[in-house]
Amino acid sequence: MEILQGIINNYYYMAAIILFVIGMHTMLTHANMIKKVIAMNIMDASVFLLFVAVGYRYGGQAPIIVEGADGVYANPLPGALILTGIVVAVSVTAYALSLIVKIYRFYGTCDYDEICELRSDE
């Protein structure tokens, strides 16, 4: 019961973990390369979500200090980190897609199973 309560209270963590598992599963099992890249993004996004959720506090404001305003702020550090993380994820995605384009030029498909068949036919 306690665990269930914990899960309900931290539903955003659960969402992140579920997304992570979906991403990982798709990435490892799908033959289509584009889907692999999409899955990679889902996986990254789930971690970003988790990170940002860690930094948020209930009722917190954006961490911009204004004269006279007081109260709780959301932790700015995860946000800053995740911005970097997104940049990294975008560059990896771009590189992966460019590889797919090149591979597509050779085989006329971006399905990994079909490529394996084509290669074994040779």
Place this chain on the structure above:
Amino acid sequence: MALSDHFPALIVALLLFSAFLTPPVYRWTPRFSAPLTTFCLSAAFLMAILLTAEVSRSGPLLYHMGGWPPPYGIELKVDPLRSYALLVILGVSLWIFVYALKDLSHELRIYVIGWYYTLFAILVASMAAIALTNDLFNLFVLMEICTIAACGIISIKEDRECLEASFKYLILSAMGTGCYLLGVAMLYMATGYLNFDLLNGALTEAFSLYPRNIFTAAALFIVAFGTKSALFPLHVWLPDAHASAPSPSSAMLSGLVIKVFAIALFLIFYQVFPREILNAVPLTEIVLWLAAAGVMFGSIYAMLQADLKMMLAYSSIGQIGFIFLGLGLDQELAITGGLYHVMVHAITKAMLFMSAGVIIYTTGVRKIKDLAGIGRALPITMLAFTVGSASMIGLPGTGGLISKWYLALGALEAGRPLFVLVILASSLLNAVYYMPIIISAFMHQGEFEYKVRPVPNMMKIPLIIGALAVIITGLLSRPVIVMLQEAVASML
């Protein structure tokens, strides 16, 4: 502040600077780009030597990027262990780069060579920074840079095998990095720190509050770094990637890139996690068994290969197992042996890939069975190959023996002679697949069947240097071993 205070950051910055300067210089006049990169690599290596001297004189150095202290800023740290890693990374990459200058001209199209230098410099910069950084998130960014650059120097060849191999590598690496970042998030949730030292202090307390978070993080780290450094059974990407890449890239990937992640895992285990966490869960035990399996299976797979570079790639899986064996035994001497093996294997495997590269360059032969009689056509190359194989087998007088000596001693000290047998069995298997190549290369009756181009000096000299280095690591190992042992002892 004197200039030398900024060396940790300067090493990385200089290499990145050279990386971004090379393409325009290459477009302007191709002649200058190679000396430029060589100069930057040598300068970085020199700085690393000075840093090492500084560290051994006055203890660990901390460097705050931009003057921001942790927990806000990124911290770089130079301690004996990291300076050792730095020296190995920069020294070996400088050496490989000299070899690459000649080899690349026949493996790559001429207009991408400038870009290759860029990728090479970025790769070295990221590896050096991984060895230096003291911040988990910074490590994540560097790991991604390293992965992209590593995939880049494979896919730059732009043939089908390379593209496929680098895509496979990229996807599996991305999975590894995803796991790593999730682990970092777990630790951040539990403690609120990302800096190694601060985490280390906070984790003891956090461990009693959130044990599950921390266990999950540790497990995720093993998966993440296991994937990146091809720890069995997460090695599936390695053989294709390392075998299909241009030879200097193979040397770089097998020699350094996989080791860097092993060192990173080592740093996280011993500099971030407090001792009680390592004692509470059999983390090292898991690594130990995986490593032992890797040592055996890597060697067995290598025996079955028909392609020379494929064989060398599988052999790397076995050898990375040795490094993890040291970590897994969780014992001072064994870890020293594992860390020494980082250097030994970096030099040896890079040299073996270089000699494979020379063979491909001069004859175009890749299949092991076609190598019969090649020793008479390429005596120096095959002698270097012989020295390298001797080190892989662990014959006396080569570095391979020293690391095996320490690993075996550590295994005995830890009361686990079984793993000594694993080491010995793997040495025997190595002998069984390396020796027939050498024998048929030198003792084969009759002429070598293929046409042989002369070996350029630019390829011959690095090979000779490598062979000498293998022997030096086998005979004059004492200072390095003493330094490593002290560094490890202070961490345990």
Place this chain on the structure above:
Amino acid sequence: MDSARVMFLLMFIVFFPILMAPVIFYACRYSVRIRDSLAVVTSGITFLATLTLYPAVSGGEVYHYSLFEVLPNLAISMRIDILSFCLASLASLVWFLCAIYSVDYMAKEHACSRYYTVFIFTLGSCLGIFFAGDLFTLFVFFELMSLIAYLLVVHEETEEAMKAGYKYLVMTIIGGLALFFGIIIVFELGGTVSLAAGHIIGESSVLALLAFICFLIGFGMKAGMFPLHVWLPDAHPVAPSPASALLSGIMLKTGAYGLMRVIFHVFSPELIKGAGWDLILGILAVITIMLGSAVALTQEDIKRRLAYSSISQLGYVLLGLSILNSNAITGATFHIFSHAFMKSVLFLAAGSIIWKTGRRKIADLKGIGRQMPVTLGCFSLAAIAMIGIPPLNGFLSKWTLALGALDAGMPIYVLVLLISSLLNALYYLPIIIPGFFEAPPGEEQEEDDHHHEIKFDIQEATPKMLIPVIILALCTVFFGLTPNNIAYALSQLTSAFLLGGGTL
């Protein structure tokens, strides 16, 4: 002798041949004669230099030098005591004579420059084994010698040689790994592997037993001990004859030498006896003796028969080591001398016969004595010594071993020695007797016509091949039952030295 001079001599003896090896390799570009004489001169100088060490060790002194540390507490070091001296002088003498023999023998062969380079290099590494000051150095030189000797084994480059060589190489690696394991255990238990440390392992334990077994595998493999002898009968016969003589005469002994060092320096005779490990060695030695002799009977090829005979003879040395008393150790050490002389004569004489006539099958050797009486005479002398007939040296070593066995209350070992001698007779006499007293094949018809008219058609090998054989054959007489038998005196000294725990 002052210690700096001994140090210099030791370094010189080990590294002079090793450094001369590349010189010899390059010399062949200019002249074949320079190369050959360089090889002879190098081995000769090494032999003389070794002899000059005699005054340094005759009183039981030990010199130990650390050159440099490879790892903490693990140095490359040199050491000399009476046992080292015995083996080193023996090895360099036989090497020198084989070098002289090689000059003409190898003139017909291919790839001579490789042969001489390897020949001289193995001399250096072999002496390195005998002068090693700790197990690690010993291991380094042991592996160096074993691996380089591969090139001697496969010298002919025939398919048979390559196969035998591969077997040899794999066994060498296995032996090397076993040694490695053994040395590591010693280092783990004792914290040092230096031979100067005396008895490194003081008490019996599972790990210590494991170490003992590892050493037994590593050194026993080299010494052709059952069941690790499988490489030996293939590898020794395929090598060129002078190399076979060295492989059988000297390099096998490095295994026995290693075991001696292990028994007396790593463990102690008391420990080995107390733990009952001497039985392991004893049983293996008996099997080795019997098996070697029995299988030698069935061999058709003369060099293969000699190789099997080596297995059984090394069994004697191992037997002596397992008995572990004063007479037995004297016998074992003296048998190392005896066997080195006898087996070198046998292999070199067989080599001369093969070189001259091309006949290898024992059945084809009938009447060979009429063609090459001196060679076969020397062969016979050595074979008779092998059988153990007084007053030759083989008798003396068996006699001493038998005394040792009786001292230890093991008459069964004496029986083993007797049976083995009988078997020796059974496989050597059928070479000698038809060699002298039967007509050569093809001449039998003629023989009937001329009744007992023995026709000598002397076609000896060249003097350079004959003289080493004669010298070695005389050694079997000279070191037999003669007054002033230096080798026997040295063996007695060695035995007293080893059993006395490193002092006389």
